[in-house]
Amino acid sequence: MWKRYYTPKNLSEALELKEGYGKRGRIISGGTDLVIDFSKKGVSSTEAVIDISSIPDIRNIFIQNGELYIGSAVTFSEILHSSVIREHVPVLAEAARQIAGPQIRNLATIGGNVVNASPAADAIPPLLVLNAMVSIIGAGGGSREVYLEQFLLGNRKVALEPNEIVTGFHFQIPSKNCCQYFRKVKPRQSMAIALLNLAICLCVEKARISDVRIAMGAVAPTALRIKTVENKLKNLPTDLAKNPECYQGVLSDIDPITDFRASRQYRLRVAKNLLYEAVVGLLEGSDQN
Amino acid sequence: MKLEFYVNNQQVSLEIEDNEMLVDVLRERLGLTGTKISCREGECGSCTVWLDEKPVNSCILPAAKAQGRHVITIEGLGNLESPHIVQEQIARFGATQCGYCTPGYVMAAAALLRDHPHASHDEIMQGLSGNLCRCTGYTRIIAAVESLVDSSVEIPLPKELR
Numbered sequence: 326m327w328k329r330y331y332t333p334k335n336l337s338e339a340l341e342l343k344e345g346y347g348k349r350g351r352i353i354s355g356g357t358d359l360v361i362d363f364s365k366k367g368v369s370s371t372e373a374v375i376d377i378s379s380i381p382d383i384r385n386i387f388i389q390n391g392e393l394y395i396g397s398a399v400t401f402s403e404i405l406h407s408s409v410i411r412e413h414v415p416v417l418a419e420a421a422r423q424i425a426g427p428q429i430r431n432l433a434t435i436g437g438n439v440v441n442a443s444p445a446a447d448a449i450p451p452l453l454v455l456n457a458m459v460s461i462i463g464a465g466g467g468s469r470e471v472y473l474e475q476f477l478l479g480n481r482k483v484a485l486e487p488n489e490i491v492t493g494f495h496f497q498i499p500s501k502n503c504c505q506y507f508r509k510v511k512p513r514q515s516m517a518i519a520l521l522n523l524a525i526c527l528c529v530e531k532a533r534i535s536d537v538r539i540a541m542g543a544v545a546p547t548a549l550r551i552k553t554v555e556n557k558l559k560n561l562p563t564d565l566a567k568n569p570e571c572y573q574g575v576l577s578d579i580d581p582i583t584d585f586r587a588s589r590q591y592r593l594r595v596a597k598n599l600l601y602e603a604v605v606g607l608l609e610g611s612d613q614n
Numbered sequence: 615m616k617l618e619f620y621v622n623n624q625q626v627s628l629e630i631e632d633n634e635m636l637v638d639v640l641r642e643r644l645g646l647t648g649t650k651i652s653c654r655e656g657e658c659g660s661c662t663v664w665l666d667e668k669p670v671n672s673c674i675l676p677a678a679k680a681q682g683r684h685v686i687t688i689e690g691l692g693n694l695e696s697p698h699i700v701q702e703q704i705a706r707f708g709a710t711q712c713g714y715c716t717p718g719y720v721m722a723a724a725a726l727l728r729d730h731p732h733a734s735h736d737e738i739m740q741g742l743s744g745n746l747c748r749c750t751g752y753t754r755i756i757a758a759v760e761s762l763v764d765s766s767v768e769i770p771l772p773k774e775l776r
Contacts, residue, residue, distance in 0.1 A: 330615065330632040330678040360635075360674045361655050374632075376679065402668070426744025427722065429656055431668040432675065515743030516657060 327351075327363060329373040336462055336490065339377050344464050344488050346373045352490055354378045354398055355432035357425070358441050378434060383492050386410060394495040397436025401448075402427070404435060413498045416451040416505035416524050423447060423509045426516050436491050439473070442481045442547065443518075449477070449548040450524035451507055453540035455496040464488040477547040503528035503536070504607045510595055512586070519543045520587040521595050525603055529611045534558050534566055539600065544579035544592055551578045554600065563608045572601040619680045621646070622690030630677055637661045637672040639680075640687055648688035648717050652746075659745030662718040663687045669725045669744070688717035691724060699762065700724045707758035711749030718745050723759045733763050 333339040343350050349372040353359050356376070363371055377383065383396035386407050393413055395404070404410050404421040411418045424430055424438075424447050438448040439459070457473045463486060473494070476484050485491065499505065506525040511517035521543045528536040537558045542548035553574030558566055565571075581592035618627045621644060630639055640646045640663070652660040654673045661673040664686040672685075692698030697705075700720045710716045719742065726733060726741030733741065738759050747755060 326633040328632060330676055332678060332681060356676065356679075357656055357671075357674060360676060364654075374676070376676070378679070422740075425656075426659070427726075427741060428659055428662055428669050428671045428744040431665070431670050514739070 327371045327374045330376065331373060332376045332379060335380055336377075336382055336492065337466060339375055339380065339490060340462065340464055340466070340488065342373065342375045343490070346375075348487060349373060350375055352377055352440075354434040354437040355400060355429075356437075357429050357433040358437065358443075377490065378432075383436070388413075388498070391498055392495045393498050394493055395435055396493045397439075397491045398434050399436075401425075401430040401433050401435065401438075405430065414451070414455060414505065416454065416507045416526065417448070419507040420447045420451045420509070420522070420524070423507070423511075429516075435494065439476075439494070440483055440485065440491055442477060442479075442483045444480055444546055444548065445519040445522065445543040446548060447509060447519060447522055447542070449473070450522050450540035450542045451505075452494060452496070453548060453550055454505075454524045454526040454538040455499065456538065457494045457496040459494060460492045461485065461489050462492050463490075468492070474550060477549075480546040499526055500528065502530060504611060506603055506607055508599060508603060510599070518586065521581075521592055521599070522548075523596075523599055523603060525607065527604065527607050527611075529563060529608070532563050534561050534563060534608075537604075539604075541575075541579060541596060541600075544581040544596055546580075549578065551575050551600070553578050558604070563612065566608055567605050569601050572597055572604070575600050615678060617677055617681060619682060620684045622686055623684075632676075632678060634677045635673055636663070636665075636675040636677045636680055636685070639677040640672065640685070646687050646689050650714055650717055652714065657746070658715070659718040659722060660715050662721040662745065664721060664725060667725070667728075669722050671744075686721075688720060691720060698724060699765070700727070700759070703758040703761055704755070707754045707761070709750060709754035709758040715745060715747045715749075719747065719755055723755075723762075727759070727762055731764065733759075735760065738763075 351371045353374050353376050378398045383398040385396045401421040401424050438446045458470045459476045462468045508523045509519045510521045524540045526538045539551040557571050581589045583589045615632050617630045650660040652658045656671040656674040662669050663672045692701050700723050
């Protein structure tokens with residue numbers, strides 16, 4: 326267990342603490358994953374915990390120049406109840422709704438979910454289909470931005486330097502003629518870790534798929550975009566996209582493991598069937614509009 | 615470290631270890647043993663308390679997070695002499711057996727009814743989904759909570775937030 330617990334009031338204080346402690350200091354937000362990790366490992370190398378969850382600068386949701394900004398310390402309850410998010414990015418609101426239960430959602434943050442980088446993290450597929458940028462601040466206050474897709478390096482590995490902190494995410498608000506979709510395959514309704522999760526942002530213009538982004542989680546070391554299928558579907562007339570053959574490509578994009586939650590075979594089959602069902606469902610919905 | 619916060623509307627100031635969890639501070643240092651410990655990993659909801667009015671799992675909440683904030687425990691909601699209406703309904707419906715999970719359910723249900731006085735069945739299921747009960751099979755807990763929908767439930771608020 327840690328010896329010192331800090332609750333810095335602003336980012337520069339947090340960065341200073343992080344720099345001072347180096348690897349012995351860990352940034353924490355809601356702590357719903359990390360507190361358990363730190364407690365289980367008995368004598369952990371974490372000497373100081375730096376809690377950034379109440380820093381005001383990273384707790385906002387706002388729109389600027391057609392982009393939606395979400396601070397890294399925004400909780401999943403706040404996402405779920407944000408009228409801005411529900412209106413513009415239902416894919417993220419729906420993912421938030423399906424995370425854990427109310428008590429955890431009141432603490433767990435979107436930044437923590439992404440940086441923790443579980444392959445099954447529910448917030449990541451929606452952010453991937455929104456083509457989100459990750460905003461990062463480093464020692465000395467210098468900031469940089471990186472696409473989420475490039476930020477995810479592997480199972481619980483992200484492209485974050487030791488003295489950096491993720492401050493938030495931002496993305497272009499999808500146009501109104503795009504439909505958004507989130508589905509989580511799970512053994513029970515709540516408090517479950519995804520066996521597989523799927524997010525889609527699909528835009529149809531004049532009976533043709535003008536743009537489509539698909540992301541899946543729990544099927545590879547990181548959540549990832551399903552580009553083979555995206556490329557197949559792009560510019561395709563909607564009636565041709567109802568052919569199951571279009572979705573075969575998902576099997577080459579993903580590489581699921583067998584674990585105690587589900588087998589590789591199960592995940593492969595669910596990935597293909599679910600993707601087909603979801604896209605066709607969205608297309609049929611858009612036919613009626 | 616020095617922890618200064620409000621517990622059941624009373625200002626509390628005490629010396630704690632930096633790595634203590636809120637549930638341990640409440641139970642061991644303040645003697646508020648109504649809040650239960652079961653899984654200690656945020657899965658079961660037995661340790662549910664309100665932090666600034668929001669239900670949270672106090673077993674995975676470093677007490678340091680409560681600095682300057684308001685915590686409401688089951689003791690702050692009601693007691694034998696003057697039970698909270700959710701406690702009354704749980705008793706009336708026989709929605710408890712061993713009783714260990716009950717304080718957590720009361721805290722979750724009272725927050726749910728406060729925020730959604732007209733909660734639908736689905737909203738009740740969602741609102742109680744962070745709690746586990748191994749005795750009752752849930753039916754009576756849900757019925758007890760459902761019986762309070764559309765009634766005026768009196769929920770104590772921290773003074774500063776009124």
